[in-house]
Amino acid sequence: MRQPTAGGGAAPATMRAVVVTRPGGLDALQIRDVPVPVREPGWVRIRIKAFGVNESEVTTRKGESDPEVTYPRVPGIEGVGVVDEADQDSGLRPGQQVATMMGGMGRRFDGSYAQYATVPASQVIPMETGLPWDVVGALPEMFQTAYGSLTTGLDLQAGQTLLIRGGTSTVGLSAATMAKDIGATVISTTRHAERAEQLRAMGIDHPLVDDGKIAEMVRGLVPEGVDAALELVGCSVLADTLRTVRRPGTVCFTGALAGQWSIPDFTPFMIPAGVRLTSYAGEAADLPSDVFARQLQALAEGHLSAPVAKVYHGLEQVRDAQAGVESGAIPGKHVVVLND
Structure with a gap:
């Protein structure tokens, strides 16, 4: 039988939240007073301290994401944020720092644009860090996606060459810093010539301006082809990306x-002989807590960097944050920090 819950004190009856009406x-983004979510057994209630703003939330607001929303x-x-309430046998204690991501948040159930959120315990990552909330708030989704893509998806190794197509995206920037930390050579693309030097300043070995066809440019740098390619642009360029990769x-x-x-x-024969095509769309469990701890430590020591575009304060600035994401004017993550 599940043990009784542990709480961090009585939560208020209502909270402020951003609601897509x-x-x-x-x-369509409205700030409302809504009931504080009631935690179900097996779930954790988190007092939110910060959250990243993502393209997927823009598409949810527009009605273009999961049809089940x-x-x-x-x-x-x-x-x-910090744990507000959890089952006593969950291993989580009130006040403990945690991160959460994916798993239906903001789509199948209410997400993080609020003072409190409830999520399944399986998608809660405990952490201990002295990094500020505006930095930590940028990390969960982009670090999980970048890490899972490089490990589960590509099994990237030191000494290999990696192509990142869509390099100025938050996942692209995070993957680049992780790949460099692994010891790989990184080629990364941008559609805007003025951002090529920004990529170089971030440690990218070979920035490329993407005009939709980069296979020849990549082969000019690596005649035999790269060892691995991370596709973030999509199916419109996938065939070209496949031509940048060596066998196998x-x-x-x-x-x-x-x-x-x-x-x-689609025909499988569009995949060059000897080249492998896979995909990655992982969940929080794909970022183990010990790996996240190492990433936080590497950030604190300056070995990794968090590409933060802009920090916003309070739910009142969520519209500005989504507008910043849509404009794409500044590479990096847009982060909202909640004031106590």
Whole structure:
């Protein structure tokens, strides 16, 4: 039998949250007073301290994401904060720092754009860090996706060459810092020439301006082809990305920044002989707590970097944060910090 719950004190009856009232523009994001979510057995209630703002939340607001999303909905696929209430046998204690992400947050159930959120205990990562909330709030989704893509998806090793297509995205920037830490050579793409030097300044070995066809450019740098490629742009360029990889290299399809998730009239023969094609769409469990702890320590010591574009304060600035994500003017993560 599950043990009684442990709480960090009586939570208020109501909280402030950003609610998507209907599919639409930024005006569809409304700040409302709503009931504090009641925690079910096996779930954890978190007092949210910060959260990243992501493209997927923009598509949820527009009504273009998971068809199972219903409205009104509190968005937010990731968040960091402290445990407010949990089962005593969960291993989590009130006040403990935690991160959470994915698993239906902000889609199948209400997410992190709020003072409190409840999530399944299986997608809660305990942590201990002295890093500020605006830094930690940028990490969960992009670090989980980048780490899972490089390990589960590509099994990247020291000495190998990695192509990141969609390099100025938050996952692309995070994957680059992790790949460099592993000891790989990194080629990374941007569609904007002025951002090539930004990539170089972030430690990218070979920034490339992507005009939709980069196979020849990549082969000019690595004639035999790269060992691994992380596809973040999507199916519109996948065939070209496959041509950048050597035999027996691997392409991992993780994202579709250009919006195309499928290929009409797909044939397996579009995959070059000897090249492997896989995909990654993992969950919180794919980022073990000890790995996340090492990443936090590496950040604190300066071995990894968190590409934060801008920090916003309070739920009142969520519309500005989503507008910043949509504009794409500043590479990196947009983070909202909640004031106590």
